[in-house]
Every structure is written in C-alpha cells, then in structure tokens.
Amino acid sequence: MDAAPIAITAGEPAGVGPDLLLALASRPAGRRRVLVADRGLLEARARQLGRVVKLVDYRRDAAPEAGALEVLHVPLAAPAVAGRLDPANGRYVLDTLDVAIAGCLSGEFAAMVTAPVHKGVINEAGVPFSGHTEYLAEKTGTPRVVMMLAGGGLRVALATTHLPLKDVSAAITRDGLAEVIRILHRDLVAKFGVAQPHILVAGLNPHAGESGHLGREEIDVIAPVLEALRAEGLHLTGPLPADTLFQPRYLDTADAVLAMYHDQGLPVLKYASFGAGINITLGLPIVRTSVDHGTALDLAGSGRAEPGSLFEAVALAEQLAASGG
Ligand SMILES: NC(=O)C1=CN([C@@H]2O[C@H](COP(=O)(O)OP(=O)(O)OC[C@H]3O[C@@H](n4cnc5c(N)ncnc54)[C@H](O)[C@@H]3O)[C@@H](O)[C@H]2O)C=CC1
Numbered sequence: 001m002d003a004a005p006i007a008i009t010a011g012e013p014a015g016v017g018p019d020l021l022l023a024l025a026s027r028p029a030g031r032r033r034v035l036v037a038d039r040g041l042l043e044a045r046a047r048q049l050g051r052v053v054k055l056v057d058y059r060r061d062a063a064p065e066a067g068a069l070e071v072l073h074v075p076l077a078a079p080a081v082a083g084r085l086d087p088a089n090g091r092y093v094l095d096t097l098d099v100a101i102a103g104c105l106s107g108e109f110a111a112m113v114t115a116p117v118h119k120g121v122i123n124e125a126g127v128p129f130s131g132h133t134e135y136l137a138e139k140t141g142t143p144r145v146v147m148m149l150a151g152g153g154l155r156v157a158l159a160t161t162h163l164p165l166k167d168v169s170a171a172i173t174r175d176g177l178a179e180v181i182r183i184l185h186r187d188l189v190a191k192f193g194v195a196q197p198h199i200l201v202a203g204l205n206p207h208a209g210e211s212g213h214l215g216r217e218e219i220d221v222i223a224p225v226l227e228a229l230r231a232e233g234l235h236l237t238g239p240l241p242a243d244t245l246f247q248p249r250y251l252d253t254a255d256a257v258l259a260m261y262h263d264q265g266l267p268v269l270k271y272a273s274f275g276a277g278i279n280i281t282l283g284l285p286i287v288r289t290s291v292d293h294g295t296a297l298d299l300a301g302s303g304r305a306e307p308g309s310l311f312e313a314v315a316l317a318e319q320l321a322a323s324g325g
C-alpha cells in the first residue's frame, strides 16, 4: 500500500465523528487512512466506548503497523466531552480541515473525507462558517463548487447550499446556475463515468412557478439557462415541479437531480438512504467526500452511532483516488 493516503478528519470533537473514525479499525483498507484529530480525544473516546483500538502516530514515509489506525495529531484547545459543545474547540475543528486540505493540495494525501462539524459552534467561536463546502471552496481558491449527495440510487445536487431561505432566490442567477450545471455535468462524466448525463432540474417555486403566477424565477432565470446549455449539447430536463419530480417516471431516466436549495432536495435523498449516503463536493481541485448526517450530539460516546455513511464516504474517496480523482 504505497499510494498516497486518504486523510479523514474527525469533525466536531463533542459529536459522533471520533466514534465513527474508531469504527474504521474493523474495516479492511483499500489504501492508507490517516485520521486527522487529537490523539488523546480518540484514545478517550475509545475508552468511553469500551473499544480496544491501536492508534499510532502518522509518519509520512513509514507504513503503519498491521491493524493500527494512523493518527495525525492536531491538538484540542480544551478537553472535549461527548455531547457537550465548547466554542473553545471551534478553531481546532478548522485546524484539522486546514491540515487535510494542505495535504491534499500538496499531494501528500490523495483525498479527504470529513466527519461532521457543528456549524453553529464554529460561529460561536468567532469564525463565520457555513459549511465544509464553502470552506473548501475558499481554502482551495475555487470560485464555485457544487454539493451533491448520493444514496439509495439517487444523486441530488444543489444550486445553492447553506443559505437562509429568504436569500435563495437572489442567489440563483443565470451565470451562477449555468456554472453549477456545467460542474455537475462535468463531474458526472469525470468522476462517475456517466458518458452523457441526463440531469433533471427542479423549479424554485411551487408547480415550477405555475406559468409565472406563483413566481417568475423559472421564466426569468432557470428556463433560459437550460435552453442555452441544451444548445451546447447538455441533456437537461426542467424546470420540473419539485414536488412531483422525485418519482420513478422521471428518476429512472436520470443520472442526477439538481435541486434549487438545501431542503428542497436533501430530505428526499435522506429519506431514501439516511445513514448510507455520501456527500461529495464537485468542482474542487481535490477529492472530498463526507457523511450524510450531522454531529448527532445525542449519540456521541454512546456506541449507538451508525458508521455506514462514513464507510461509504471512505470507499468513494478510495475509488476516486484510485481513478485519479
Ligand atoms: N457534513 C457535516 O459536517 C454536516 C454537519 N451537520 C451539522 O450537524 C449538526 C446537527 O445537525 P442535525 O440537524 O441535528 O442532524 P444530525 O444528523 O446530527 O441528527 C439528526 C438525527 O439523526 C440521528 N443521527 C445522525 N447521525 C447518525 C448516525 N451516524 N447514526 C445514527 N443516528 C444518527 C441523530 O441522533 C438525530 O436523531 C448541525 O450543526 C449541522 O450543521 C449536518 C449535516 C452534515
């Protein structure tokens, strides 16, 4: 196993991230995995869970001991208690991301996988933060990226990500939407091997605007963008009413759905596959996958957190790393 390792960040230290990373000990590895976290936190969480896990310090040029999990130590600012958020550790969470991003950009790591962070507590720590997706775009100097979740036979991408609902309409511009669709199309080809992707595009308003009587974004923005991109050869259907597009009649012919905002598309995806879905950031110069769930503070340290989504996210990162991203 001499290929570049995958970095896996532990996310919010009071959440289930550390528990999930420890569960990787029982999974066969396709390539080296480096856990980016406070080593003492992982040791303490393993004790709390009653798990015996062998942790070793990551050394770039040394192969890990058989059965051990490699840890790239990033120090906590304050002791972490499962289930109890502490803004003092907000900076620590970002430090783990920075280490993984830098390693991916330098080529030391082939991909990064992220366990969930708590967006609120990072803001309470004084750092404006709306999500990994936006943070990765900023830190890699990528003007536009696309969040896509996959699971249960569906792929759902988002035209906008973590925005208050009142700001969504203004964020959907012709140029921005066209870029999102181009990125989605390109990565379905490059990362998922879909030769000619068929993308279903949702409208924004009820009944896709009901011919302008329930909103004009479909007429003024979405339809003209789709028309222009169809002229370039993209296979796009829409704008479709979001309440009826998630049915086999449409989905059976499609490779992905583009929803206009977070809670238009993700509830359907999570209903279909919660706990086994994958979040992938498209359009980045590095590979990043993640879990489909949040920090689950209620389950941290209890042994009841399901690691299936992390396992899927790691498997996809390994697959993308092997195929060159
Ligand atoms: N990739 C990321 O970093 C993500 C982070 N979040 C953040 O997580 C925090 C909490 O969000 P919530 O809306 O409460 O969602 P959540 O996913 O943390 O919890 C929702 C429900 O699902 C359960 N659950 C979550 N993960 C589970 C697992 N692995 N096994 C079994 N049950 C599980 C929880 O116990 C809870 O009942 C928020 O700050 C949010 O921003 C949310 C989604 C993704």
Ligand SMILES: NCC(=O)COP(=O)(O)O
Residues within 6 Å of the ligand: 130, 131, 132, 133, 134, 266, 279, 290, 292
């Ligand atoms: N619901 C998915 C989600 O919010 C994930 O966000 P991110 O932290 O991966 O940007």
